[in-house]
Amino acid sequence: MDNKYIDKMLSEMDKDLAKQGMSRRDAMKLAGITGAGMFMGGATSASAADENKTVKSNAKGKIVIVGGGLAGMSTAARLTLNLSDPDITVIEPQELSVSYQPGQTLVGGGIWDEDDIAYKRDDFVPDGVKIVKEKVILFNPQENKVTTDKGTVISYDYLILATGLHLDFERIRGLEEAGRAMSAGDNERLLKALGDDGICSIYTAKGATKTWEQMQKYIAQAKSGKKTKFLFTHPSTPVKCGGAPKKIMYLTNARLKEAGARENAELTFYPNGGAMFGIPEYHDAILGQFKREDFKWHYRHNLIEVDKKNKIAVFDAKWQEKGPWDPVLKDYEVIPKHEKVRVPYDFLHITPPQLAPREVAESDLGSAKGWVPVNKETLQHIRYENVFSLGDVAQVPMGKTGGSVRKQYKVLVDNLIALMNGKTLEAKYAGYTVCPLITDIGTVMLAEFDWTVKPTPSFPLDPTVERWMWWLMKVHALKPMTMYGMLSGRA
Numbered sequence: 426m427d428n429k430y431i432d433k434m435l436s437e438m439d440k441d442l443a444k445q446g447m448s449r450r451d452a453m454k455l456a457g458i459t460g461a462g463m464f465m466g467g468a469t470s471a472s473a474a475d476e477n478k479t480v481k482s483n484a485k486g487k488i489v490i491v492g493g494g495l496a497g498m499s500t501a502a503r504l505t506l507n508l509s510d511p512d513i514t515v516i517e518p519q520e521l522s523v524s525y526q527p528g529q530t531l532v533g534g535g536i537w538d539e540d541d542i543a544y545k546r547d548d549f550v551p552d553g554v555k556i557v558k559e560k561v562i563l564f565n566p567q568e569n570k571v572t573t574d575k576g577t578v579i580s581y582d583y584l585i586l587a588t589g590l591h592l593d594f595e596r597i598r599g600l601e602e603a604g605r606a607m608s609a610g611d612n613e614r615l616l617k618a619l620g621d622d623g624i625c626s627i628y629t630a631k632g633a634t635k636t637w638e639q640m641q642k643y644i645a646q647a648k649s650g651k652k653t654k655f656l657f658t659h660p661s662t663p664v665k666c667g668g669a670p671k672k673i674m675y676l677t678n679a680r681l682k683e684a685g686a687r688e689n690a691e692l693t694f695y696p697n698g699g700a701m702f703g704i705p706e707y708h709d710a711i712l713g714q715f716k717r718e719d720f721k722w723h724y725r726h727n728l729i730e731v732d733k734k735n736k737i738a739v740f741d742a743k744w745q746e747k748g749p750w751d752p753v754l755k756d757y758e759v760i761p762k763h764e765k766v767r768v769p770y771d772f773l774h775i776t777p778p779q780l781a782p783r784e785v786a787e788s789d790l791g792s793a794k795g796w797v798p799v800n801k802e803t804l805q806h807i808r809y810e811n812v813f814s815l816g817d818v819a820q821v822p823m824g825k826t827g828g829s830v831r832k833q834y835k836v837l838v839d840n841l842i843a844l845m846n847g848k849t850l851e852a853k854y855a856g857y858t859v860c861p862l863i864t865d866i867g868t869v870m871l872a873e874f875d876w877t878v879k880p881t882p883s884f885p886l887d888p889t890v891e892r893w894m895w896w897l898m899k900v901h902a903l904k905p906m907t908m909y910g911m912l913s914g915r916a
């Protein structure tokens with residue numbers, strides 16, 4: 426990676442560490458390592474390190490990127506580094522589109538403030554890239570055109586869909602007035618619908634601040650001696666950062682312990698699925714942590730309703746029963762059952778159902794489920810060869826994290842340029858993703874994996890062990906790496 430960007434990343438990290446009264450040297454000593462490897466190891470890649478050697482392609486064509494969040498803006502930046510005469514337009518309506526969403530968990534746990542994660546789109550538009558501050562409402566892939574909410578029609582030779590996803594709070598009965606939300610923005614409707622009586626969600630930036638306020642209120646209640654129920658949900662849809670619903674639970678637990686209020690609190694996790702994590706090794710490790718911390722959990726519970734007045738969360742609970750003998754299949758039938766379960770709460774953290782933006786889902790570019798159907802390795806649309814997609818909106822297994830985007834955007838750029846040059850698409854995304862699972866204030870389990878459904882650690886260390894060094898990386902290194910590495914197209 427270019428020294429200029431390493432310097433910027435390290436200086437941001439040093440400023441941050443200085444706020445904690447720590448130098449980078451001290452931090453590394455505490456982490457038990459000797460070089461800068463920990464801070465940079467996960468951040469760089471061979472292709473980024475070779476950046477200066479990149480020969481720019483003379484390929485021509487008008488590239489339009491819809492969505493200027495992490496995926497869209499990083500892709501735009503990398504394209505400018507790889508094309509000699511780029512013609513790139515990014516369409517992005519949201520002023521704070523590049524804000525650092527992984528930090529919302531830390532805001533929710535009272536470790537950072539909202540200001541620590543707010544970043545303006547206009548400060549991150551790569552040189553030479555045109556920005557259109559409008560929202561696409563219509564896609565016309567037959568004619569290679571998009572239309573915005575202001576009526577602007579923009580044509581393209583190549584289209585990249587990077588719209589992220591919508592938070593579907595309105596699907597939960599009792600929260601209909603919340604509507605659909607995105608992570609950035611004022612989200613006033615949502616905050617009003619959640620109210621001030623214990624319901625919260627770190628899935629928006631403003632909601633993360635509210636989570637911390639509500640958490641403190643109910644920790645104080647537990648400290649006063651009142652038995653207090655803390656509930657955490659995980660919905661039936663794919664979600665961005667599958668670890669976040671648990672991370673906020675661990676942080677609540679840490680804050681309760683810190684306040685000396687843990688014995689009056691009951692923390693219960695209600696996931697829609699039947700496991701803690703899709704990778705058996707991480708599932709086992711998390712189960713061990715849950716037992717150690719005296720958490721409760723109920724699998725196959727999907728939050729469908731909130732009775733705000735009586736403070737009851739309503740779940741659709743599913744299970745299977747053995748049915749009659751089937752002489753044809755020579756086995757017992759399996760009968761799926763479900764029922765409504767009503768659970769009282771004091772504090773309810775909601776991870777909302779998530780789906781592709783309506784304008785994408787309902788266009789010819791969306792799949793039946795809404796997400797953009799792409800070849801999972803090349804990231805090219807399965808029907809329109811001049812369309813690509815990446816990030817949260819792409820229909821890629823296990824791919825909804827910034828860590829996945831960091832691998833995807835380089836593959837996409839290589840393949841798009843190959844297509845522009847009339848060559849075959851050779852770059853392949855292998856499904857890598859990463860979840861720095863915060864398990865306490867000061868410890869993180871770095872769960873890295875890919876489509877092999879096996880842990881794929883970048884470091885020769887047991888990946889199921891919770892470590893202080895990963896906490897340091899999560900809190901001090903990943904943000905500068907994202908903001909000054911990825912968003913410059915280099916990390």
Ligand SMILES: Cc1cc2nc3c(=O)[nH]c(=O)nc-3n(C[C@H](O)[C@H](O)[C@H](O)COP(=O)(O)OP(=O)(O)OC[C@H]3O[C@@H](n4cnc5c(N)ncnc54)[C@H](O)[C@@H]3O)c2cc1C
Pocket residue numbers: 491492493494495496497516517518519522523525526527528529530559560561562587588589590607608627628629665666669782784815816817818825826827828829830859860861
């Ligand atoms: C609480 C939380 C914790 C997380 N923790 C982690 C973590 O620890 N590690 C990790 O790797 N990832 C984490 N993530 C996930 C990560 O932030 C996302 O995967 C990443 O931001 C996806 O990037 P994206 O560009 O696809 O979407 P976004 O960054 O959401 O950007 C999408 C952009 O598209 C724009 N857009 C939408 N529709 C339109 C339209 N019609 N026209 C024009 N523009 C449009 C939006 O305004 C938005 O700016 C976390 C996320 C959350 C919410």
